[in-house]
Amino acid sequence: MDAADYLRRKGTDAPLEVLRAEVEAAFRSFEEAAAACPRGLRTRKPNARTWSPAELVDHLVVTGEAGLGELRSLLRGERPAGEPVPAHLRSETVAPWETLLARLRQLHAEVLAAIAVNAPHEVRTPTVMVVEGREWLEELDWKAYVQALFRVHTAQHRKQLRRIVGTLARVTLPTARYVLVPVGGNDGTNGTNRTNGTNGTTATGTDAADHGSPIRPISPIGPIRPIVPPDGADDAAVLHDLWTDPGVRRYLFDDRVLTPEETAAYLDLSAQSFEVHGAGLWLVKDAAGSGDAVGFAGLLSNALLFGVRPSHWGQGIAFEAATAVLEHARTDLQVDRVVADVDEPNAVSVHVLEKLGMRRVKRDIVDGKSLLYYELRLQV
Numbered sequence: 001m002d003a004a005d006y007l008r009r010k011g012t013d014a015p016l017e018v019l020r021a022e023v024e025a026a027f028r029s030f031e032e033a034a035a036a037c038p039r040g041l042r043t044r045k046p047n048a049r050t051w052s053p054a055e056l057v058d059h060l061v062v063t064g065e066a067g068l069g070e071l072r073s074l075l076r077g078e079r080p081a082g083e084p085v086p087a088h089l090r091s092e093t094v095a096p097w098e099t100l101l102a103r104l105r106q107l108h109a110e111v112l113a114a115i116a117v118n119a120p121h122e123v124r125t126p127t128v129m130v131v132e133g134r135e136w137l138e139e140l141d142w143k144a145y146v147q148a149l150f151r152v153h154t155a156q157h158r159k160q161l162r163r164i165v166g167t168l169a170r171v172t173l174p175t176a177r178y179v180l181v182p183v184g185g186n187d188g189t190n191g192t193n194r195t196n197g198t199n200g201t202t203a204t205g206t207d208a209a210d211h212g213s214p215i216r217p218i219s220p221i222g223p224i225r226p227i228v229p230p231d232g233a234d235d236a237a238v239l240h241d242l243w244t245d246p247g248v249r250r251y252l253f254d255d256r257v258l259t260p261e262e263t264a265a266y267l268d269l270s271a272q273s274f275e276v277h278g279a280g281l282w283l284v285k286d287a288a289g290s291g292d293a294v295g296f297a298g299l300l301s302n303a304l305l306f307g308v309r310p311s312h313w314g315q316g317i318a319f320e321a322a323t324a325v326l327e328h329a330r331t332d333l334q335v336d337r338v339v340a341d342v343d344e345p346n347a348v349s350v351h352v353l354e355k356l357g358m359r360r361v362k363r364d365i366v367d368g369k370s371l372l373y374y375e376l377r378l379q380v
Contacts, residue, residue: 003129004138011140011147016118019143019151023115026154027108030060033161034101038278040332042097046167053164055090057100060157063089064107067149068114074142075119085149087128087135111150169274169282169328178317180282180297180324183235183270236264238283238293247310251346254369273300278333284308284321297321299329304340306352318352326356330378337377344370 011019037053045052051059063085070080095103124139127148140148169182240263242248249255270280281298285291295308295317306322329335340358342349350372354360358374365371 003131007138007140007144007147010151011144014143014147016115016143019146020112020115023146023151023154024112026151026158027112030154030158030161031101031105031108033158033275034104036275037161037165038333039097040334041165041168041278043094044168044332046164050164050167051160053161054094054097054100056157056161056164057097057104058094059088059090060154061100061103061107062091063153064111064150065103067145068107068111070125071111071114071142071145071149074123074125074145075114077120077123079123080125084126084128084137087130111146115146165278166274168332169278169280178284178294178320179287180321181285182274183239183267183281183283183296235283236260236267239263239267239281239296242283242293242296242307242309245309247313248307251343251349252307269300270298279325279329279335281305282321282325284317295321297325299325299335299338302329302335302338304338304358313348318349319355322352322356326376326378334379336379337375339376340374341371342374344372 010022034053034057042053045055066085066089070085073080094100119142122141124141125145126137127140127145129136129138129148138148166182240258240260243252243263244257246255249257266281273280277299279299281296281300283293284295284297285293294312295306297304297306297318299305304322304325306318306325308317308321326338329338338358340353342353344350344363353374356376358376360372361375362373363370364373
């Protein structure tokens with residue numbers, strides 16, 4: 001089906017209540033994604049050719065405001081005057097983030113109000129269409145125009161915003177040999193047990209330094225829309241293989257072998273955390289060689305986690321990965337405090353935490369095991 005057929009079916013011939021509901025859903029989804037964009041990432045660009053999140057929102061705002069004027073002309077039965085709205089319209093100076101979101105919400109409210117009542121759709125206007133890099137003009141009536149400019153356009157940029165944030169969350173380690181790649185999952189599952197450090201690795205409990213308790217079992221969290229690239233199935237297999245390695249799981253899960261469903265629950269938690277907080281679990285991948293995952297690192301509920309395959313111990317990977325995560329938390333996310341816990345016999349992880357500058361705040365016995373609790377103030 002080409003673009004004209006799609007817009008005729010989903011716009012011109014669609015019942016108004018269906019069209020309006022689809023537009024409203026697209027608006028709501030984008031607003032939620034924009035509101036969740038971490039503060040430190042809003043004005044950053046993945047590269048010179050890609051917009052920052054703020055530039056993307058600005059484009060939607062100025063394009064939508066211009067488009068609303070054309071839409072109102074069509075609803076009055078008038079062909080809009082002037083040139084069609086350009087495909088890549090943007091402001092010369094991007095407004096502050098909160099101003100952009102306020103303008104976006106106001107625009108959405110006005111569009112929904114404008115299409116609350118049906119109107120004749122004989123009058124058409126030339127509209128700039130862009131599909132897979134190809135640009136052309138299409139004559140659209142008002143309902144097809146609404147579907148194209150306000151539903152499809154918004155949905156496409158919702159996906160682009162997710163890709164941009166996912167790319168910005170990708171962290172290259174100082175040696176440039178390894179890279180941290182965000183991971184996330186799809187369906188929620190049942191919980192896992194507590195986690196602790198492993199030889200050369202550390203996993204922490206939520207607010208453990210405050211409450212003296214290791215991480216709680218994860219309760220079912222339901223379906224999640226990952227903010228990270230859609231590699232959930234591959235991520236689950238890779239992370240499960242990593243976490244069930246005897247050298248990794250020794251302290252991480254008290255030597256217990258997780259089920260695939262338990263690993264998937266952590267991936268869902270990671271996806272949710274990326275969407276809300278801008279941090280979650282990363283795989284440490286060999287960027288200069290095989291591309292294989294050699295470890296993981298993460299920040300969940302301000303709790304630091306990391307782990308490395310035994311075949312790569314002794315290379316400083318855990319320290320580099322944890323350092324990159326902490327710098328992301330400090331600089332991009334403006335996190336004030338990070339915590340960690342580790343089994344006391346896990347001397348390698350204790351060394352990594354103390355090398356990172358974390359301060360021991362507590363020692364406790366949990367399930368017959370001695371745990372050490374650490375914290376680090378990032379904003380000093």
